Amino acid sequence: MKTLWLAGGAAALAIVAVSGAFGQAVTAPPAQDLTVAADAVPALARAYVADRKTPGIVIAYAKGDRAPNFAAAGKIADDEDAAKADPDSLWRVYSMTKPITGIAAMMLVEDGKLKLDQPVSDFIPGFKSMKVLTDPANSLATRPAARPVTVRNLLTHTAGLGYTIVTKGPLLKEYERLGITPGAISASVEVEARKTRPGSLKEFADRVATLPLIADPGTTWSYSIGLDVLARVVEVAGGMPFERFLQTRMFGPLKMTSTYWSVPESEIGRFATNYLWAGENRIPFDPAKSSAYIAPPSFPYGGAGLVMSARDYDRFLHMLLNGGTVDGVRVMKPATVRLAMSNLLPQGVVFRGPSGDSPVPLGFGAGGSVSLADVPGGPGKGTYGWGGAAGTLAFVDPANKVRVTAMVNYFPSEKWPLRRDVVKAVYADLAR
Missing domain, CATH: 3.40.710.10 (DD-peptidase/beta-lactamase superfamily)
Known part of the structure; x- marks a missing residue:
């Protein structure tokens, strides 16, 4: 089990355990x-x-x-x-949302509106010219990505995207600065997270597209926000808001x-x-009556x-x-x-x-x-x-x-x- 800080803005907000394999x-x-x-x-x-x-x-x-x-x-x-x-x-099922989002995308593959190896930039233009970090531990220096991010990459955590629960170094600070924290933990955490988090799936995906990747798409498995970005792809390809599509x-x-x-x-x-x-000691962390899940989320978190x-x-x-x-x-x-x-x-x-x-x-x-x-x-x-x-x-x-x-x-x-x-x-x- 890995215990990590889930951060929003510059301050660490809550200790959360990464879901076990x-x-x-x-x-x-x-x-x-x-x-x-x-x-x-x-x-x-x-x-x-x-x-x-x-x-x-x-x-x-x-x-x-x-x-x-x-x-x-x-x-x-x-x-x-x-x-x-x-x-x-x-x-709260947290990452058990990911298979649901993945299956939603597969429905659109069946419809002929998505292809597994289709570039994500067809739906989110900002992904057209992605960059890859050359020294992730120490800087935000980049080079052009060797290939486009695809739908398959988002489905399988092989897009080269990060996640605040696993990413480290300067890129983590950028994720925090831009509010790339797609998830609700507790009401008190939400107060801080909403100060920087995007207010829509479109804004979220567009911000993600401005950030460098940790590896070339299709080269390594790294747990990520890929399914959250995929929710925006489903929204665009499906022609309706993600939550309505589901x-x-x-x-x-x-x-x-x-x-x-x-x-x-x-x-x-x-x-x-x-x-x-x-x-x-078992401590109430997100009591039901005052839960972060009582209020609507900033946007539907597909991951x-x-x-x-x-x-x-x-x-x-x-x-x-x-x-x-x-x-x-x-x-x-x-x-x-x-x-x-x-x-x-x-x-x-x-x-x-x-x-x-x-x-x-x-x-x-x-x-x-x-x-x-x-x-x-x-x-x-x-x-x-x-x-x-x-x-x-x-x-x-x-x-x-x-x-x-x-x-x-x-x-x-x-x-x-x-x-x-x-x-x-x-x-x-x-x-x-």
Whole structure:
């Protein structure tokens, strides 16, 4: 786990843990230190609450075209009057927004309005003549990029873009100066972030285009704001605001009725509080009633902006597992879904998980990792998904026809080995 400063302007604003590698969590061999009993997933949920690892938890899992099983325990906050955690509780999914944005782009590929290897400058003109840093650690000196940034690069974190949670040196200062911080952490952090953050997706993407890249496009995997920039591409290519495109093409047809960019006042009672672990103390960091997610965001953050229920995220995964359809409603063709969940990395680029130490070979698809090998007793080759900074996890395993969503809200995401534990418990239960 890496703990980094998420900064806005010149001052550091909050400590946030970078989401652990989905590939590591899902593709690692099942751990041996968690006892697997009958009904392992409900038992795991109860244990996490009983051991005070989280106030509440919801896990959705299923095999094939079946309705999801839900294992829920605890409450959505430590407050005495907090509601019980259930399939319709609302959680910050942070980077689990990225696969949703990636799949939205693939819908436009299917429509013929986007091509994977199309230059991003066709939609955001500022990307026409990008520059690459020559000495990233020490200066902003640049040279011309060897090739254009493409849609594929944005989908797979190979565009050469940075991210305030991982970028260092002079470029980080430029990201901070221009407010390239596409994400909400807490209400107090938002007060500072909004002083410099752009007020629209267009302004955000145009500002990003003025900044140098950390590497030539298509040459290296580096976690980035690529999916946030891609949201602007979807907006332009789709001919409507990004949030309307998602509502029209995905959320509405799939009956994802508990998916929000900002939580309506009427729904705050089912919205979880986000916590920060400081040593062994669990501190309310973004209480639901005063959350940063109550107010509309500066713009829809395609890389980290959604609040969702476990039921809704399961419907998204169910659509992917079914090749583009749920309950008889088709939103994508099977071939498009297969392409989205395949290894889309440019030739020669290697992805070993964000920490670089995945024991299983990985690729990267449309906003999420792709396993390139089976795990005995666990996820199969082709498993696709990603996790969020507040501990959430979601993936589909087409080989075994399995889908899984796990919802909690705490920083850092890897305070507990929840992702590993969920994978082991789910496959143990489904094997029975």
